[in-house]
Amino acid sequence: MTTRMVGAPVPRVEDERFVTGRGRYLDDVGRDALHAAVLRSPHAHARIRSIDVDAVLDCDGVHAVWTYDDLDGPMAEPLPLLIPHPDLTHGRTQHPLARDQVNYVGEAVALVVADDRYLAEDALASIVVDYEPLPPVVGVAAARAAEHLVHDDVPGNLAARGEQSNGDVAAALESAPHRLSLDLEIERSASMPLEGRGVVARFDPDNGRLQVWSSTQTSTGLRAALAAKLGLDLLAVDVITPDVGGGFGVKINHPWPEEVLVALAAMRLGRPVKFVEDRREHFIASAHERGQLHHVEVGFDDDGRVLGLDVRFWHDNGAYTPYGLIVPIITSTQLLGPYKPGAYHVVFDSLYTNTVIVTPYRGAGRPQGCFVMERTMDAIAAALGKDRTEVRAVNLIQPDEFPFDHGLVFQDGRELEYDSGDYPALLAKIKELVGWDEFETFRAEMAAEGRRVGLGLACYVEGTGVGPYEGAHVHVETSGKVKVATGLTTQGQGHQTAFAQIVADALGVPFEDVEVTTGDTRRMAYAVGTFASRAAVMSGSAIHLAALRAREKALRIAADALEASVDDLEIVDGVVQVRGTPGASIDLGTVAVLSNPLRYAFDEASKAATQFSVGDPGKPPVAEDDEPGLEGKDFYSPQRSTFAAGMHAVIVETDPDTAEISILKYAVVHDCGRLVNPLIVEGQIHGGVAQGVGGALYERMAYDDAGQLLNASFMDFLMPFVTEVPGSIDIDHLETLSPLNPLGIKGAGEAGVIPGSAAIAAAIEDAEGIPITAMPISPSQLFELRAARLEEER
């Protein structure tokens, strides 16, 4: 037998291409295209009195200049509200170009298409817009106060109010021996992929076909949206996702104004058109996440067991709600983590502000929920004078309690029911990995040197692999090479490697012979997209099932050819052979030839499949219930999400003088079910931890009261460099298989980022003895907290 590929730390096959400059990203496509540039609102909130584009007409090299008035039909309607929800009573989306009002700095107002981006931007500069500024609503407090409204027809700036509960929380709080109240805040950040958004469109009038390349996380979603907006048949639109230099959530939103505008421009002008956003545009015209305020009421017993948990929170959804309520719904459900409070009640308000829209960023509401729950656990431990791990231990769901139904509805409209897990084992592992029980010794040693250290812990559960489905197509060519297609897209997750591993095992072919295509609607027209840590679960499962179908067919054909029973056959290294009978074998490539009866030969291999060479004269060349070709196609659609889990522990050092915060040790234990490729999973964890550190210590969106984003560049928005990310991250795995899919996989993409702020806040609190209730935290803020404490003590 060949070595099993699933579970092996196979180096990523795509990396050679990436690191040698042979990646093919959006901007590498469409070299002959015209370039579009977008005029963006400089105001957070303003009425548009008039737009004068006359001066553009004198600009050389300009092919088109459009404002809202140049759009008609579905293009003149607001962009889609992608995920409707009954609670989203006041959903609003923007027009591709602002109609009469702008609601955030960066909102698209006009479009110019020119020979190149330079000319297009010069032309934009000659457009004169007369704005009547309106009072902006910035931040949750202003949105709640509702002194001014973002949208005139949305009272209280309230897009939605969501509420869920399980048990009688009021009674539980009333009767609890102990109670605490906490106010907890997380600021805005953003996905910030190094490659921003971009789109190229090409319309062929000869065949009426629109082909669009986009740096997107959903090619099928974009395809459907383009067809609807442009009045084209779905079958007349192809969307192809080239290599994507990072998504992290922001590229799941679609269609962006630029995507529909560029496609329309390609059709109207009969020329390929390209738009590639610059970094400032990514800051002010894509999407952010994370900004939430939370209030917690918790009641608990003498052991720290949570009897009642009542959470109220306010979610800043920005100016529009194209992605619905996904982020606050996830916070409100995933906040529970690995715990089972006696009763739970949560209410959230999703509020409009005159800022960039909010859509999921890796973690998607979970970092906030984890921060709330874990800070609450730490507060309970502090109140009772107990070890923080003991309080957590008494609240954990136990291994024999799965499946565990929380009695709530999750982001996919299905039950929040955990499928499997072993949280006590994770807790034991993380304590071991970080040296929890030895920490006080370490603290004392450091204190003797005048150094101040703290230890923090945070636990999470992540619902991964949400539906509705993904599909896969596995095609064995007559060369024996295997071509695999799945519809969801790739943004650097190593899909070409991980999916090929799955096919190699399921079909019995050499890993090297498998080639994977993702995100190309020409190859797989039915797909959903890459988000919610779902690719390995969803497409991985679909690919596994499709490969088994191809295998089944190969065995059937080979059984005929070898005059053997299917039960006696195996496929090893791309050869079908009769077990224990050396020589009785046939290459998969030959099986592929036989699978497709031919009239015409075009090479040596195909000669073997012509009608005078093969086939039973007594039967039709293709059986009634069969089809030609050695292919397998299948779909995977689970009943509900599968729930991964993990715990992070971190040791920080805080400088007694400067309040500089540095990370001395970072430990991760992680359970994502079966590991398809441990190397890739660890890479995902590393990347997630890096983003978690960024979210905890550096990244914030500095809006002023006027709604201007003051740090809209990499000069001022601090992303962690390699110097800020822990030099080594200690990782330990647990593999609790999911019963919901054939390989037992759970998602791993987002996990690394989720507990970052919670764990680091806990460690800083432990070092300083000052409650940390808002993240991120800078050295200056810590310095101020120290000063405030000194003031109090006086």
Add this chain to the structure above:
Amino acid sequence: MRFTGENTVAAPVERVWEALLDPRVLVATIPGCEQLEATGEHSYAMTVTAGVAAIKGTYTGSCTLADLEPHDSLQMHLVGAGAPGTVDATVAVRFADQGGQTLLTYDADAVVGGMVGGVGQRMLTSVSRRMAAEFFGNVEGVIAGGLPAAAVAAGAGPGAEGGPAVFTAPARPAGSPLGERSFVLGMAVGGALALAGVVLGGILGRRR
């Protein structure tokens, strides 16, 4: 954005007040000011070209003055917009006699939008102060040495009763100290120059 600052001009308060409210002086001394037009009592339309490097362009805007307390204080409201961004500022200016010199104190509350606001924000305060210093230096020079001849000529013609008065900046010889300094500062600070120009221009444009 709030910023405050002060500058001393080596001339008596009366002379400084007068100079700062003389559009001919303003148009000649505000860095990058190309044109200043009286649109009503205590209000002007103005055009300022500013910025070098990445954030560069022409701003058009208006300046309105209120609460004039001669030789003591004034309030100015400035609005400007151009390709590099937008400015909306309220500036309180105080004049104080310091033994034959004048101490000018300003307190500005500005909303700076667009590219200048997002990318150049952290430089705006210090740059605005530097530009204020440069501007007041120019004013001091005009008070001591008089207006350039071209400015006097340009300012002399218009202004028939009720009609708009337009003041155009005299051409500055290339390589003049002023030009060089503007260029260097512009390189350093980009569009912030424009803010300073507009803010300070407004201060000056006040008296007619």
